[in-house]
Amino acid sequence: RRASAPSGKLRVQLDWVPEPEFGGLYEARASGAFAREGLEVELVGGGPSTPVVQLVASGGADLGVVAGEELVVARARGVDLVAIYATYQSSPQGIMVHASRGLRRLEELEGGSLALDTGAPFGAFVQAKFPLSKVTIVSTDGGVAKFLSDQRHAQQCFVTSEPVAAKQAGSDPQVFTAKSLGFDSYANVVVARGEALRGGGDRARAMVRALQAGWRGYLSSPARANAQMASLNRAMDAATFAQVAEAQRPLVESDDTRALGLGAMRAGRWKALIDQLVAVKIIGADAAPKPEACFVFAT
Amino acid sequence: MSAKGSRLAGLLLPPAIGLLVLLAAFELVARLFFAREAYLLPPPSAIAKAAWQERALLASATLSTGRAAALGFVASGALGVLFAIVLASSRLLERALYPYAIALQTVPIVAIAPLLVVWLGVGPKSVVASAFIVSVFPVVTNTLAGIRAVDPALRDLFRLYGARRFAVLTKLELPHATPSVAVGLRVAAGLAVIGAIVGELVAGFAEHDPGLGIVVMTAYRQLRTDLLFAAVACSAALGIALFSIVSLGAWLWLRRWYSGAR
Amino acid sequence: MSAKGSRLAGLLLPPAIGLLVLLAAFELVARLFFAREAYLLPPPSAIAKAAWQERALLASATLSTGRAAALGFVASGALGVLFAIVLASSRLLERALYPYAIALQTVPIVAIAPLLVVWLGVGPKSVVASAFIVSVFPVVTNTLAGIRAVDPALRDLFRLYGARRFAVLTKLELPHATPSVAVGLRVAAGLAVIGAIVGELVAGFAEHDPGLGIVVMTAYRQLRTDLLFAAVACSAALGIALFSIVSLGAWLWLRRWYSGAR
Amino acid sequence: MGSRGSESGAAIALRGVHKRYSAPDGVIEALAPIDLEIAEGSFVALVGPSGCGKSTLLRIVAGLEPPSGGEVVVRDRARMAYVFQDAHLLPWRTLAGNVALPLELRGEPRSRIDAQVAEALAAVELSGFADSYPAALSGGMRMRASIARALVTKPRLLLMDEPFGALDEITRNRLDERLLALFGAQRFTVLFVTHGIFEATFLAERAIVMSRRPGRVVHDAPSALVGERTAELRGEAAFAREAHELARALERGSR
Amino acid sequence: MGSRGSESGAAIALRGVHKRYSAPDGVIEALAPIDLEIAEGSFVALVGPSGCGKSTLLRIVAGLEPPSGGEVVVRDRARMAYVFQDAHLLPWRTLAGNVALPLELRGEPRSRIDAQVAEALAAVELSGFADSYPAALSGGMRMRASIARALVTKPRLLLMDEPFGALDEITRNRLDERLLALFGAQRFTVLFVTHGIFEATFLAERAIVMSRRPGRVVHDAPSALVGERTAELRGEAAFAREAHELARALERGSR
């Protein structure tokens, strides 16, 4: 009743169309890193509404790429997914305002409108932590057109995306990153079904090694993978690919990765995220997952 | 039972039974095949529970979306019929414009969301506009077809007695097209609801007075599938309500003379 | 000019002129009111330029979306008529089920996205299913209305000669309902396209060509409004193409006897 | 009410059949209780003022309308044909297709249909129009096509509701004679509503005259005319007498 | 072609009017070239076999159908009324509403409409059915309503296409007489298609007989009957002679 990859082949469900945030995956495929680990991998592009969590949980894919907070929510709802690799060490999300407003802290935001990704934990976090006065919360459409035409409009963004577009269009975006706002989460997390990892999870371990190799390769030379992704996602031009690849570098590399290797995770950081989600009531305290259960391979 | 009472029962009982059967089937499927995957398809009992727990939220969301959908729907009815009248007034005009009216329907709302927001602002007006844009085309198409199908002999009759264009319209074409307009409105009912929901997602308020679109999206993002389906049930109920109003109106209006009236 | 040639010209010239007028108006509005905000509404000339530059991308995206929309549309036509036939077979069944068919239309695709992709996989099948779900209801509604509107005297005739249910269906109800089915299909044409586009946002794309939905979405995020509108124009063209096929088919089929045929 | 034959061997037997329609302002009594037997193989004409319930009576006999009360027994309902007061052709079928319809519905093989259709069209003088659509025909031609559609089934019971009303006298007389010839050869039962007193006189072995609404039978008598009905009959004195009789009955019923 | 009066003072003048329809297999010649003048205030009957082009001719005179050639001059087209071969009532209007239609279209004030409608309905003996919808009426009643719709306009030119074909002899005769009375009082022009030879004889001052398709005029003669047309006329010998004459002409045209 469900589509599933043929045995042996691993299907990885992405949560977006091929873009630099998946650079390591495509590089691992292109460089043969997957093959060297004995893995046959199929990368499946997604769209803005692709239900990655549900697909992986129900067996429609073997692995998926989701945000850290999505994983926590899924576990809180009784879905047994486990992170094996955290591509971004911190959330790429942020709040983008016009620099002309001269804000030093987000708390100073007053009046105008703020577009948040409806229902997403980050938005709920911002709303809960910053009781912004007289700011109208609206739903974001994912674009920057309203930002360009309205000086008093602020919006949620991906630091690698909207601010770049806004700047190109001649605007003056100023970004408060999620991290700087206190929202501490891994992102671009590769997850698998918990049951698939029981019994050693040798293939998953091999997967992590291949991912690390892929990302090392991509960080040093993104051109080959970019070209491949650009051939799939022809709506994004080569210059933008290069630009974004560079912009995401600080997200991929952190003190932790330098100490523990790319993709590394620590229980303490998962705990912080879980506590935050409980605090903003996205998950109940009784349903909160254990931090250690959220991931494997601290490497 | 009185004749009137039994007639009302005959009218309301079948849909009630239909609902029960559908729900039972749904519950069975959910329990049998999605027992461990309630995040995909929760059983109606779980949905009902979630709906009860979040009844305040769902009620206000349904009201908010319902208002926008109803307004968009009314606009579709009025302007759709008007546009069809304009097109019907000349074969040339119809050929020149009608095909492009369809563009309205194929444009993803997200593509014109910025325009909507710039013109109408974030909030209810844009949501209503979205409901209108999504639901107007069936009204145009059905009305136009209804007007075109007027018996040529009746047109002759009007011509003979020197009827003006306006009289032909109001005394011949529109009365004859009413059953068709009703069909168009039936289709538009559901579309207005989905149009409002989509509109909320791109141009709606997220915080105060969130509509069903916001609830759907929130529940979806937070994997609260039972609440998600509860919200979907509310949007379906809105569609069914608009649909029923149209059906009832059409029936009251047409039953005296139209054999196809229900 | 030959009679046939001039007839063809009469058929094609008005829509061509209509297009030109619409484009000119569009260009004017864009240049007058959105000169400094081309990211909101670029003039058609700029859109055309972008379309030309990205012609390879747009062509393959249009093909990809077009294929899914066409398949979903065909499914809507076939299953929609079938469902209407089932509903028409009994007043009771109609009352019990018809109102709930509308639920299909009011359900945001995103809400059932998980079910779609889990059942049908990420990829074209889900896109086709989305196109189908979004476009089937008008076919059902119009077909049903068409069947219901059969002249009772003709039903009497069939009854008199002992016609079986199947003969009544194929020799009376369906021929009589064809004009109505055509109207339903006209509405479904545009809906199938938007359904495919929405479906692509759920299904994304694997190793196959990205469709117009993906192009719209990425162009939108990257503020390439000219490309965005070029993609929107392509989707409108798809809708118009399906619409025209229906209209042509209906005309060829109905012109011999139906005075409302165009 | 059913299609089992009556004990008396009548083709049609009505006992206390009456009909009420509900109208916006109260009910309309269309048929007063009627008792009627029509013998198998007889040719009965039904005459009465406009709106008196003739069509209603025919529809009840055909089983198209349930009576408000009373019993209807009709033999051979399976081999019945009906000519409606209006032509009621299928607009999407050619004339030939329309005439072929009852045969198709009966499951007749294609090969045999064509010849029968051609014959029936010839009988109503429409041979040249087999491939025309109804919209391209005159009113009389449409009506004739609907007669062909009834005759093509070779019915045992033929119900006709003013079939020749839209035809000129010449065509009408010719069709009258053709119908009689058919009747003579096959001896089916005919119940024939007509407005033509002469037509009724010429055709029927028995004439029934109904009163104004609510329709009652005010006159029911076998024809005094004996011998074969040929065109010459129309000139004879007995014919005129018979017609006069009928006209007076109709006049009584119309008061 | 236009509505200016002809020099001769005729209400209708046709010169070389003919009509072709395009059919699937070639063209159908419906009307052969026809020359015809109809004097103002005359009552003309038009008789001919089914499908010969009578309705077509009427439609051309009314301006509903362009002739394929020839000239049509009609005076008083603005005050013309037409009774179609079928009733063609608006199903969503009651009988009264249907009859009121031409007056509404003419912009008559509501207050004056009601009385006129009631009068017209009474003239066709439908007074009790003002509030009924067409679907609830018998065929003859519908046809009578459409006659009322034509009479209510008090036309100067009245085109009638077999208006009484669906009526029983008694009702028909009564309406014939009523029409004549109206005609006597107001002296409008009537062009009246009928299948009834006796009806044509009784009504018309002049009878035109058309041949089979393509329709030509095969007989065109003023009535020999003089004096007032009363019901008694039908029993007179002159009437029978006149009718016989017409019947023979029709027979000629039908060959």
Ligand SMILES: Nc1ncnc2c1ncn2[C@@H]1O[C@H](COP(=O)(O)OP(=O)(O)OP(=O)(O)O)[C@@H](O)[C@H]1O
């Ligand atoms: N569906 C209906 N609803 C209400 N009344 C009806 C309906 N059908 C017929 N009637 C009434 O029943 C009466 C008899 O109608 P019917 O058609 O039997 O008359 P008829 O004798 O055939 O007349 P005609 O010679 O004019 O055809 C009429 O007065 C009509 O008003």
Ligand SMILES: Nc1ncnc2c1ncn2[C@@H]1O[C@H](COP(=O)(O)OP(=O)(O)OP(=O)(O)O)[C@@H](O)[C@H]1O
């Ligand atoms: N729309 C049309 N297209 C093609 N042929 C037509 C059309 N209308 C009428 N005809 C043909 O023209 C001829 C004359 O038709 P018309 O209706 O004038 O006959 P009619 O004299 O009124 O006959 P009836 O007495 O049966 O009403 C017919 O043979 C018919 O086939």
Ligand SMILES: [Mg+2]
């Ligand atoms: Mg009748």
Ligand SMILES: [Mg+2]
């Ligand atoms: Mg005619």
